[in-house]
Amino acid sequence: MTENEEKSRAKFRIDIGPVRGLPGKIWANVVFHDTGQQWLVSFCDLHRIIHALAHCEEEKYPPARGFDGGRRVFQFVAASANAFYDGRTYADLARQFQIPERDGNGTVVQANGANVPLNDRQQPRLLEWTTSGWRQKEWPK
Numbered sequence: 649m650t651e652n653e654e655k656s657r658a659k660f661r662i663d664i665g666p667v668r669g670l671p672g673k674i675w676a677n678v679v680f681h682d683t684g685q686q687w688l689v690s691f692c693d694l695h696r697i698i699h700a701l702a703h704c705e706e707e708k709y710p711p712a713r714g715f716d717g718g719r720r721v722f723q724f725v726a727a728s729a730n731a732f733y734d735g736r737t738y739a740d741l742a743r744q745f746q747i748p749e750r751d752g753n754g755t756v757v758q759a760n761g762a763n764v765p766l767n768d769r770q771q772p773r774l775l776e777w778t779t780s781g782w783r784q785k786e787w788p789k
Contacts, residue, residue: 650742659682660678661679662676667688675688703718705718720745728741746761746762
């Protein structure tokens with residue numbers, strides 16, 4: 649299990665099964681460990697998350713500079729869905745898509761083929777979606 653997977657599992661678990669009040673169907677139910685709050689992930693939620701990730705990748709790796717940008721998110725999501733059938737793990741996909749592992753402070757601890765030095769730490773930009781599009785926010789002090 650990768651460090652990213654361990655951090656993810658420490659934040660929440662995902663239960664797959666029936667949910668009280670919604671008989672006869674199974675759902676992906678995210679349960680956050682620190683609060684016990686539950687979240688039934690919808691396709692609309694998934695769309696919003698993928699859209700945000702694609703925007704970030706497009707900004708970091710713009711097609712105008714010869715990168716794949718947001719299309720890599722599409723490719724990763726498709727490969728993740730196929731992993732359900734072919735058994736690949738997140739670690740396999742992280743290597744395939746060169747997704748670096750970072751520790752809790754954002755420092756790269758495993759490059760996975762990405763062109764970033766180990767121990768690299770960057771302060772990312774904070775963006776939020778508004779009705780007029782994405783805009784930069786200030787980090788809380």
